[in-house]
Amino acid sequence: xxxxxxxxxxxxxxxxxxxxxxxxxxxxxxxxxxxxxxxxxxxxxxxxxxxxxxxxxxxxxxxxxxxxxxxxxxxxxxxxxxxxxxxxxxxxxxxxxxxxxxxxxxxxxxxxxxxxxxxxxxxxxxxxxxxxxxxxxxxxxxxxxxxxxxxxxxxxxxxxxxxxxxxxxxxxxxxxxxxxxxxxxxxxxxxxxxxxxxxxxxxxxxxxxxxxxxxxxxxxxxxxxxxxxxxxxxxxxxxxxxxxxxxxxxxxxxxxxxxxxxxxxxxxxxxxxxxxxxxxxxxxxxxxxxxxxxxxxxxxxxxxxxxxxxxxxxxxxxxxxxxxxxxxxxxxxxxxxxxxxxxxxxxxxxxxxxxxxxxxxxxxxxxxxxxxxxxxxxxxxxxxxxxxxxxxxxxxxxxxxxxxxxxxxx
Ligand code: GLV
Ligand code: MN
Ligand code: MN
Numbered sequence: 001x002x003x004x005x006x007x008x009x010x011x012x013x014x015x016x017x018x019x020x021x022x023x024x025x026x027x028x029x030x031x032x033x034x035x036x037x038x039x040x041x042x043x044x045x046x047x048x049x050x051x052x053x054x055x056x057x058x059x060x061x062x063x064x065x066x067x068x069x070x071x072x073x074x075x076x077x078x079x080x081x082x083x084x085x086x087x088x089x090x091x092x093x094x095x096x097x098x099x100x101x102x103x104x105x106x107x108x109x110x111x112x113x114x115x116x117x118x119x120x121x122x123x124x125x126x127x128x129x130x131x132x133x134x135x136x137x138x139x140x141x142x143x144x145x146x147x148x149x150x151x152x153x154x155x156x157x158x159x160x161x162x163x164x165x166x167x168x169x170x171x172x173x174x175x176x177x178x179x180x181x182x183x184x185x186x187x188x189x190x191x192x193x194x195x196x197x198x199x200x201x202x203x204x205x206x207x208x209x210x211x212x213x214x215x216x217x218x219x220x221x222x223x224x225x226x227x228x229x230x231x232x233x234x235x236x237x238x239x240x241x242x243x244x245x246x247x248x249x250x251x252x253x254x255x256x257x258x259x260x261x262x263x264x265x266x267x268x269x270x271x272x273x274x275x276x277x278x279x280x281x282x283x284x285x286x287x288x289x290x291x292x293x294x295x296x297x298x299x300x301x302x303x304x305x306x307x308x309x310x311x312x313x314x315x316x317x318x319x320x321x322x323x324x325x326x327x328x329x330x331x332x333x334x335x336x337x338x339x340x341x342x343x344x345x346x347x348x349x350x351x352x353x354x355x356x357x358x359x360x361x362x363x364x365x366x367x368x369x370x371x372x373x374x375x376x377x378x379x380x381x382x383x384x385x386x387x388x389x390x391x392x393x394x395x396x397x398x399x400x401x402x403x404x405x406x407x408x409x410x
Contacts (some may be wrong), residue, residue, distance in 0.1 A: 003393045007135070007386055009094045013038060013078070014086035022083030022380020026151075027121030027132065028056060028160035035078040039118050040169055042097050046104060047229035048116075051175035052168055055146055056120035056161055057133040059175050062100045064113040064404075068278040070181040072110070072403055073363070074099065074396065075117030077133070077355060081125045084293060085382030087188045091370075095186040099397040110404040112181055119355045126151045128318050130212065134355035138362045146202030182330060182403050183359035185367045186396045188384050190352045192375025200391055201345035202369035203334050207357050208350065209323035211291055213281040213298075216372065217242065219311040221267065221275035231312040232273060236265050239277035242301050242313070246281060256285035257351070258294055284351060286323055327364035333406045334366050337398035343391065350385045351378070366403075368395055 016038070017031030025031040036058050037233045040050045044062030051199040053401045061071065076092025096116035103110065120133030127149040133140040147158040189195075194202050219235035243260050250258035263279040283294045302313035331347070338345045348369065356365045370392035373383040 002098045002105055003390050005101070006094050006098050006389050006393050008012060008089075009042070009098070010086055010090055010389070013090045013094065017080065021084060023080045024082055025078065025080040025084070026082070026126035027079045028157060029126070029342065030165045032079050033169075036118060037094060039078065039097065040172060043116065046097070046101050048100065050172050052172045053137065053175050054143055054161075054168075055133050055157070057175075058118040058169070058172070060097060060100070060116045062103065062114050064111050065109050066111045070179055071113040071115045072182045072184065072400060072407070073115050073117050073180040073359065074184045074186075074400060075115075075119055075355065076187055077119045077122035079121050079123050079270055081123050083317040083380045084123070085377060085379060087289060087382055087384050087389075088190065088377050089187075091188055091384070091392070092186045095393045098315055098393050099400055102393070102397045106400065110401065111408050112404050114400055114404075115395050116146050118164075122355050123183050124212065124319070127157050127277045128212070128214065129316065130210075130319055130353055131321070131355055131358050134358035138358040139257065140358055143377060150165065162177045168199060177182070180359070180363040181407050183356060183363045183365040184330075184334075184396065184399055185354055185356045185365070186392050187354060187367060187369055188263060188372045188373050188377060188382070189348075189369040189375070189376030190382075192372070193348050194369060194371035195281055195373065195375060197346060199344050199346045200371065200388055201338055201343055201395055202348045203331050203338070203345050204326050204350050204356070204367035204369060205347050206286065206323060206325040206349050207352075207354055208284045208286045209288055209291060209307040210282065210284040210319070210321050210353055211317060212319040214316045214318055215239075215242070215279050215298075216314040217277045217311050218314075219309070219330070220273070221276060224271040224273055227273060234273050236274035238305045238309040238311040238313075239263065241309070242298070242305055243279065245301035246294060246298055249294050250283070253290050253293045255287060256283065256290035256294055258283045282346045284353075286349060288323060321353065321357050324360045326356070326360065326366045329406060330364045330366035330403060333402040334368060334399045337402040338395050340402075341394060341398055343395060366399070368392060368399060
């Protein structure tokens with residue numbers, strides 16, 4: 001049964017890239033490629049039309065009944081953060097394809113074609129752009145700009161996608177560019193609200209805005225034993241000072257979160273004063289003014305580091321995504337679908353980013369959440385109860401039908 005298939009399929013994907021701490025499936029790695037292969041195989045077996053695009057977005061299309069009707073897109077992503085979990089992204093992709101099969105089983109026809117989508121590189125963990133595939137698809141990022149992005153080893157996305165075991169899928173044709181008529185995404189909540197409220201489903205009201213940065217601090221290297229403390233320009237100490245400046249700013253400003261999740265120190269030896277410290281910064285809030293306030297503190301802090309510690313600080317903003325409200329009529333349609341199944345749902349905002357942020361720029365978009373146990377995600381042991389996973393797929397399938405109807409009544 002298609003709804004039950006969500007469990008073994010997620011387990012199958014979870015084995016691709018799994019290691020002791022979690023799952024590693026960065027975009028255009030052999031592991032992520034293998035996950036895309038599985039998705040394409042499920043789609044082919046069900047008789048759907050499989051296509052891809054030049055950045056690796058992958059589509060499985062079930063035909064609609066009206067010629068020329070624009071597709072309803074339903075999807076999420078197959079890449080993970082390093083040591084990520086089994087459900088973030090994968091659930092929405094597997095849920096989408098299971099919904100299409102559910103329609104086959106019940107002989108449900110939709111007027112619009114429905115495409116299950118695996119968006120390329122939502123996490124931005126390997127190449128420095130979150131929502132990479134959906135951003136290109138939505139025309140926010142130029143494909144060429146995305147293809148020249150490089151990972152930490154200097155490999156470009158273009159080169160990674162050209163490789164046989166990690167790149168685009170063999171023999172899968174390119175998708176002709178068809179604007180979607182609507183977008184739906186099923187996802188684990190990744191926070192504690194649904195569990196706390198004992199409600200099995202959430203309808204997302206809006207997704208927080210976010211900015212991502214790369215910050216490079218350059219000081220002066222030297223011998224760890226000979227240079228007195230007051231004559232040093234230690235890049236790591238200045239970087240650490242800046243990190244705490246940002247943390248304190250975010251705490252003071254409120255309703256904003258700031259995370260420094262990655263830092264590298266060069267040359268990286270115990271007995272060498274750090275020459276360079278490079279770190280990431282991720283800032284999110286539903287209010288753009290609060291993100292701007294953290295940005296201002298960061299820049300003030302950088303000037304202070306230059307004066308007080310004699311280092312140079314370079315701040316690159318890599319990504320800025322605006323607060324993204326979900327479409328009111330789509331949300332109502334999702335609520336109607338959930339009510340028709342006698343299931344309960346509440347409205348809630350998303351602090352996590354999603355491909356729906358980008359799709360909402362070109363089509364009416366909505367998202368459905370299911371509870372995350374302990375509110376935990378972006379960790380190897382993230383979990384959602386099996387009954388909740390199945391329920392989410394049923395809700396998604398009903399929502400697709402309801403959205404199809406809503407679009408027809410326009
Ligand atoms: C994606 O999971 C994000 O919110 O960064
Ligand atoms: Mn996700
Ligand atoms: Mn994620």
